[in-house]
Amino acid sequence: MDFKEQVKQVKAASPKLAASTEEMRNRALLAVRDALLAGKEAVFEANQEDLAQAARDRIAAPILKRLRFDEAKLHDVAAGIQDLVNLPDPLFCTQLKRELDAGLVLERVTCPIGVVGVIFEARPDALVQISALCIKSGNCVILKGGSEALKTNKALFQIINKAVLEAGLPENCMMQLEARSEIKELLECQGSVDLLIPRGSNAFVQYIMDNTKIPVMGHADGICHIYVDADADLKKAVPVIFDAKTQYVSACNAVETLLVHKEIAGRLLPELKEALDQKSVEIRGTKEVAEVISCKEATKEDDTAEYLDYILSVKTVDSVEEAIDHINRYGSHHTDCIITENDETAEKFMNLVDSAGVYRNCSTRFADGYRYGFGAEVGISTGKIHARGPVGLEGLVSYKYKLTGDGHIVEDYASGKKSFHFKEL
Amino acid sequence: MDFKEQVKQVKAASPKLAASTEEMRNRALLAVRDALLAGKEAVFEANQEDLAQAARDRIAAPILKRLRFDEAKLHDVAAGIQDLVNLPDPLFCTQLKRELDAGLVLERVTCPIGVVGVIFEARPDALVQISALCIKSGNCVILKGGSEALKTNKALFQIINKAVLEAGLPENCMMQLEARSEIKELLECQGSVDLLIPRGSNAFVQYIMDNTKIPVMGHADGICHIYVDADADLKKAVPVIFDAKTQYVSACNAVETLLVHKEIAGRLLPELKEALDQKSVEIRGTKEVAEVISCKEATKEDDTAEYLDYILSVKTVDSVEEAIDHINRYGSHHTDCIITENDETAEKFMNLVDSAGVYRNCSTRFADGYRYGFGAEVGISTGKIHARGPVGLEGLVSYKYKLTGDGHIVEDYASGKKSFHFKEL
Numbered sequence: 001m002d003f004k005e006q007v008k009q010v011k012a013a014s015p016k017l018a019a020s021t022e023e024m025r026n027r028a029l030l031a032v033r034d035a036l037l038a039g040k041e042a043v044f045e046a047n048q049e050d051l052a053q054a055a056r057d058r059i060a061a062p063i064l065k066r067l068r069f070d071e072a073k074l075h076d077v078a079a080g081i082q083d084l085v086n087l088p089d090p091l092f093c094t095q096l097k098r099e100l101d102a103g104l105v106l107e108r109v110t111c112p113i114g115v116v117g118v119i120f121e122a123r124p125d126a127l128v129q130i131s132a133l134c135i136k137s138g139n140c141v142i143l144k145g146g147s148e149a150l151k152t153n154k155a156l157f158q159i160i161n162k163a164v165l166e167a168g169l170p171e172n173c174m175m176q177l178e179a180r181s182e183i184k185e186l187l188e189c190q191g192s193v194d195l196l197i198p199r200g201s202n203a204f205v206q207y208i209m210d211n212t213k214i215p216v217m218g219h220a221d222g223i224c225h226i227y228v229d230a231d232a233d234l235k236k237a238v239p240v241i242f243d244a245k246t247q248y249v250s251a252c253n254a255v256e257t258l259l260v261h262k263e264i265a266g267r268l269l270p271e272l273k274e275a276l277d278q279k280s281v282e283i284r285g286t287k288e289v290a291e292v293i294s295c296k297e298a299t300k301e302d303d304t305a306e307y308l309d310y311i312l313s314v315k316t317v318d319s320v321e322e323a324i325d326h327i328n329r330y331g332s333h334h335t336d337c338i339i340t341e342n343d344e345t346a347e348k349f350m351n352l353v354d355s356a357g358v359y360r361n362c363s364t365r366f367a368d369g370y371r372y373g374f375g376a377e378v379g380i381s382t383g384k385i386h387a388r389g390p391v392g393l394e395g396l397v398s399y400k401y402k403l404t405g406d407g408h409i410v411e412d413y414a415s416g417k418k419s420f421h422f423k424e425l
Numbered sequence: 426m427d428f429k430e431q432v433k434q435v436k437a438a439s440p441k442l443a444a445s446t447e448e449m450r451n452r453a454l455l456a457v458r459d460a461l462l463a464g465k466e467a468v469f470e471a472n473q474e475d476l477a478q479a480a481r482d483r484i485a486a487p488i489l490k491r492l493r494f495d496e497a498k499l500h501d502v503a504a505g506i507q508d509l510v511n512l513p514d515p516l517f518c519t520q521l522k523r524e525l526d527a528g529l530v531l532e533r534v535t536c537p538i539g540v541v542g543v544i545f546e547a548r549p550d551a552l553v554q555i556s557a558l559c560i561k562s563g564n565c566v567i568l569k570g571g572s573e574a575l576k577t578n579k580a581l582f583q584i585i586n587k588a589v590l591e592a593g594l595p596e597n598c599m600m601q602l603e604a605r606s607e608i609k610e611l612l613e614c615q616g617s618v619d620l621l622i623p624r625g626s627n628a629f630v631q632y633i634m635d636n637t638k639i640p641v642m643g644h645a646d647g648i649c650h651i652y653v654d655a656d657a658d659l660k661k662a663v664p665v666i667f668d669a670k671t672q673y674v675s676a677c678n679a680v681e682t683l684l685v686h687k688e689i690a691g692r693l694l695p696e697l698k699e700a701l702d703q704k705s706v707e708i709r710g711t712k713e714v715a716e717v718i719s720c721k722e723a724t725k726e727d728d729t730a731e732y733l734d735y736i737l738s739v740k741t742v743d744s745v746e747e748a749i750d751h752i753n754r755y756g757s758h759h760t761d762c763i764i765t766e767n768d769e770t771a772e773k774f775m776n777l778v779d780s781a782g783v784y785r786n787c788s789t790r791f792a793d794g795y796r797y798g799f800g801a802e803v804g805i806s807t808g809k810i811h812a813r814g815p816v817g818l819e820g821l822v823s824y825k826y827k828l829t830g831d832g833h834i835v836e837d838y839a840s841g842k843k844s845f846h847f848k849e850l
Contacts, residue, residue: 015753019776098798104787106797113809114779194809210638215810236832243834328440350827351444354539362529362830371838372531372826373523373847384538384619384823385640386811398809401797402775405787407661409668413796422798 003185004192007115007142009172011192014114014140016170022089028135028167033081035163036128036156040074046155047124054148062250069124069152077128083375084136090397091138097425101418103406105425110399112138114194117186119208121200122146127153131160131174133376137396142186142193144177146200154178187212197379202306217395219382221332222252223306224364227323227349228268229340230261236361237268237339238275241312243363244337246279250308252380253335253357253367257303257313259323262288265316269293281310288316303330320345324352333382335359335367335389356382356389428610429617432540432567434597436617439539439565441595447514453560453592458506460588461553461581465499471580472549479573487675494549494577502553508800509561515822516563522850526843528831530850535824537563539619542611543803544633546625547571552578556585556599558801562821567611567618569602571625579603612637620821622804627731642820644807646757647677648731649789652748652774653693654765655686661786662693662764663700666737668788669762671704675733677805678760678782678792682728682738684748687713690741694718706735713741728755745770749777756780758807760792760814781807781814 036043047069054064096108116139120126127145134141145153157176164174177186186193190213197217198208206220226244228237244255260268269292273283284302285295295314302313303326317323320338327336335357338349350358357367367390369377374392381387387395412418461468472494479489521533541564545551552570559566570578582601589599602611611618615638622642623633631645651669653662669680685693694717698708709727710720720739727738728751742748745763752761760782763774775783782792792815794802799817806812812820837843 012750012753015749015777015779018779019773100791100796100798104791213635215640215808217810233832239834240832243836247834247836247839324440325437328437346829348444352440354440354443355825357826357828359828360830362828362833363835365835366525366529366828366830366833367826371525371835371845373525373845383640385642388823389826398813400780401782401792401814402784403782403787403791404771404785405791407658407665408787408791409664409672410788410790410796411668411672414672420796420798 003182004189006175007186007189007192010140010142010175011115013170013172014112017140017173018091018112018114018138020138020169022091024168025135025138026085028164028169029081029085029132031163031167032132032135032160033078035159036074037078039159040071043069043074043124043152043155043159046151050149050151059148063122063148066121066123067148067152073125077125077132080129080376081132084132087136087375087393090136090393095399099423099425100420101408102421104408105404107402108399109402110397113396113398115140115142115192116396117142117144117189117193117196117214119144119183119196119198119200120146122148124149124152124156126199127156128160129376130378133378133393133396135164135169137393139396140173142175142177144183144186147180150178187214190214199379215386217381217383217387217391218379219252219332219334221306221382222254222334223257223304223330223332224253224255224334225257225259225323225327225331225336226255226364227259227317227320227327227336227338228261228264229320229338229342229345230263231342231345232261232264232268232339233341234264234268234271238272240337240339240361240363241272242275244365245276245281245312246310247363247365249310251365253364254308255312255337255364256305256307257315257330259315259317259326260289261320261323262316262318265289265292269314276312279310281312283312283314285314286316289314306332320349324349328352328354331355334380335364337362337364356380428607429614431600432611432614432617435565435567435600436540438595438597439537442565442598443516443537443539443563445563445594447516449593450560450563451510453589453594454506454510454557456588456592457557457560457585458503460584461499462503464580464584465496468494468499468549468577468580468584471576475574475576484573488547488573491546491548492573492577498550502550502557505554505801506557509557512561512800512818515561515818520824524848524850525845526833527846529833530829532827533824534827535822538821538823540565540567540617541821542567542569542614542618542621542639544569544608544621544623544625545571547573549574549577549581551624552581553585554801555803558803558818558821560589560594562818564821565598567600567602569608569611572605575603612639615639624804640811642806642808642812642816643804644677644757644759646731646807647679647759648682648729648755648757649678649680649759650682650684650748650752650756650761651680651789652684652742652745652752652761652763653686653689654745654763654767654770655688656767656770657686657689657693657764658766659689659693659696663697665762665764665786665788666697667700669790670701670706670737671735672788672790674735676790678789679733680737680762680789681731682740682755684740684742684751685714686745686748687741687743690714690717694739701737704735706737708737708739710739711741714739731757745774749774753777753779759805760784760789762787762789781805
């Protein structure tokens, strides 16, 4: 069958899955968990093959680590599924119930998005998590995992798909892509796919955003800032900057640019440099910074650089307003932080910085669905439409309006014969 | 100044407007209302010129009617502004407040989208309504109205913009486009414009959706269906269909396709034809329909036609399932209705039809923000991302996460030294 026809079959399954009860979806989740535990040997075996191939291909160590799927990871995803089962149903929630006139009742009820396409990195546990989130939220899912995990993903998908169908969810509610070439075809499936969630490198996410008419949720850049105000407590500033820069440099929520109020630069920078030197962080500073500490000279490009590395761009500013302007202009609206003891300055910063996360006195690395207590994260969005910041289950949910009448017609209201009374129920 | 620079200035104003208090925005709204009432003569005069030009251009009567801006329309928009002032502030609402750990507090707070571009039909009252909605919700707005209303729009914009600035809202928080050629430039302003709301013909909305990377809220098609079930009450069915088809044929929520259960076709169709004949509605039926009433022969194209005219496509189906499949396949996910006295069939239809509005026993023409009691409508969305169906103020609102700590770092949680306790506040 041709690719677009297959995707259309997934679309055709989506209203059926949308109408499934909470009990059915939770039962399917538990069936998936049990099937994964029962079928783990086949998955581990496939994973060994992927790991061996990756070793032959001289894949870098951090990628190998994410590629590995072992007892510990299986335990984590099984526990994650149980957590999801325990969460309240995101569907069939009445968000509004209003009597427009006698016998004419409007309800707004949550429903799934429909068909979600997720393109994700070579991390087999991500396949399980995404599938589970989609089952819980009643969304059909089209999965494309990183090619290094091909065999593991295939084994996992077979187990999950079989369990889901046996538990009674509709045929074709899940689909897996294997070839990278299929991504291009997927991008052309507007009308069948309701939302795309790409994860991976900036360049890749940008490519997806630029080449499809399907709505995309995600973020291409993570250029996060910390602004150290004149009223900062250095005992907080230094550890927070150190953590935000070095705790995991390749994360999108790591800090890339530090803005320092000129009044505090002389005290902060030497102490900060001493800390960052422990991790050999390269500092790229403006000439004002170079007057205080030794550093590499920053260029215009450093204003918009996402290093994802042990590099930090440092700049002095004259005021919180200048810091805000810089962040709104050069940032990526992901997560930006102020270090200050001054409540008024903090409030100004948090209101005026136009980012998904605006922080005070804590590391930008907290920008994460798990750390926010969402239980699971679909992705992080820097867009302001639909979902923003770390996105949990609710990012996979839409709503519909149900209107029930008894032969009501608009002409009666247009002619003035009847009028609405809008009573909340 | 070049166009994109001007739009960038609007973007630069958006964080300031986002930080404005409810009191400031309501004061600005009242100032706009007062200025419109005080300056009405200039507006009426400009409108006379537009009307005279439209008459010379032999513009159709319904467009002339929408183009007219007189005392009655002024009264309506002034009352609409007062209603908006009375609505609760859509901004600074705390949607979530959670202590992640001692001293580390997460808040999710509503904020404006940022910069909204609205391209609308030649209806001067729309300019006032859209401006007022954007002021209330703290959004900067770029307005482009239909060219037939050029002079009226110019007069209205001058009054509104002046009142807004005098009331203390930030410079450049509003902008008006005058030339049609500027639309193309606006479509390229991704990064400066956060959301586009096009209103107008299908072809135009589709053109916008196809030619921009900015998120678009709206709908290109309104192919609405009514399904008359075997258990329908004909005393409801006939007036509802008559209203949905004829009350205002050029509206997107008018019915275009009627699906009739074969068991009831023999009773419904003759009675319905008699009613529709009063308004000379052309019926395009399948051969099963032609066996019962005289009608034009329907072709494949009629399945997906949005007539916006006194034409109705009619088809028989064997079951509610067939009706649902037809609607999900050929419809535009706008508003679809079932006529039935059977609760179970109604529930099935309303759960399985994947549309923004799913109705029972009432006219599809109710799909409208005012009729839903939203006070004002930004537009109707057939997308499922962000906003769906008639969109009121809340469609112009996003949110941000505020995280306040006291020097908290992620490493303490990654190493197990500390752990989250997630307490709702």
